[in-house]
Amino acid sequence: MANITTVPVTKLGIVGAGSVGTSLAYAAIIREAAREIALYDIDATRAEAEGLDLAHGTQFTGASTVTGGGDIEALAGADIIVITAGARQQPGQSRLDLAGANIRILEKLMPQLMEQAPDAVYVLVTNPCDVLTIAAQKISGLPRNRIFCSGTVLDTSRLRWLLAKEAHVLMTSVHATIIGEHGDSEFPVWSNATIGPVPLQDWRVSGRQVFTDEFLAAATDDVVNAAYRVIEGKGATNYAIGLAAVRIVEAVLQAENAVLPVSADLSGTYGISGVALSLPTVVGSGGVYTMLEMPMSEKEHGQLMASAEQLQGELAKLGISS
C-alpha cells in the first residue's frame, strides 16, 4: 500500500464555544468551509464536549476534522481565526453596553492568539464588533486588512430576507445592503437597492407597488431591532450569525474576492479614519481589500457620517484614540 501523504490543509480557529461559536463550527462542517476546525474556550469542559458532539457528526459531512478544548495551542497555524468569545447582550441591553468587558478579554486574548497564529486573518464577531475591531487592531498591531468584523453581513441578510419575501423572488436576486455600525445607527442604502436590475420602488406584485415608503420604514425598523426580538425570545442569536460568519471564512480561505459588507478601519474611505464600520468590501485571502464607496443619496451620506460619529464617540469614551 502506498504511503499516505499529507497535503496543505485549510485551518479555521474559533475562539468561544458558546451559542455563536458552536453554530459557526456546525455551519462550517456542513459547508466544508475548512479542512480543520479547532474550537477553543476558557471553559475547557464545554469546548471539549462541543468538539466531540460536532466530530461525532462528521461521518455525514465532508472531510473536516473538528476538535474542541481549553488549550489555545490547538489554534496554532490557523489561516483564519473567528473570535466569538465574550459577554453577550441581555434582553434590553445594547451592543455598545458590552464594550468595556469585551475589550478587557481582548487585551488578554489577542497577544496569545498572535503567538499561535501570527499569519492568520482575524474576524471579530463579539460585540460591539466595530468598536472591538479598532481595539483589537491597536492591541495586536495587525495591519487593518487582517483584522475586521462581520459587521452588517448578518443585518444585510435579514434585510434581503424581508425584501425577497415581499417581492416573491429568490433572496440572492435581491441587491440591497445595510451599512454603517453593526448596531442602532445602521441603515439600508435604499437609493441603490434593486431586485435583479429593477429599482426597488418600481417593483410590482400583481400590478401593486409593494415597496412603499411605509414598507421601507418598517423593514428598516425590523432589521435594526431584529437581534433584540430574537434575544427576547430565546436569549441569543446564533444560527444566522453562524452562517454569515462562515460566508466570510469561505471568502478568505477560497480567495474569492467577494464583495461583503464587513467592517474594518475605513482608513480614509469617505474621509473617515480610525473608525470601523461596514461598507461593501472586497474580501479575499489577505482579508479585507478595498472598501467601496457606493452611489448614495445625500440623506444616506449624512446617515453614514452620523454612524461614524456615533462610533467615534464610543471609542473616545473608552479611551481608544483614532
Ligand SMILES: NC(=O)c1ccc[n+]([C@@H]2O[C@H](COP(=O)([O-])OP(=O)(O)OC[C@H]3O[C@@H](n4cnc5c(N)ncnc54)[C@H](O)[C@@H]3O)[C@@H](O)[C@H]2O)c1
Ligand atoms: N456580530 C454579530 O452579528 C453577532 C451576532 C450574534 C452574537 N454576537 C456576539 O457574539 C458574542 C458571543 O455570543 P454567544 O451567544 O456565543 O455568547 P455565549 O455566552 O454563549 O458564549 C461566549 C463564550 O465565550 C467564552 N469566553 C469568554 N471569555 C473567553 C476567553 N477569554 N477566551 C476564550 N473563551 C472565552 C465563554 O466561556 C463562552 O463559552 C457576544 O458578544 C454576542 O453579542 C455577534
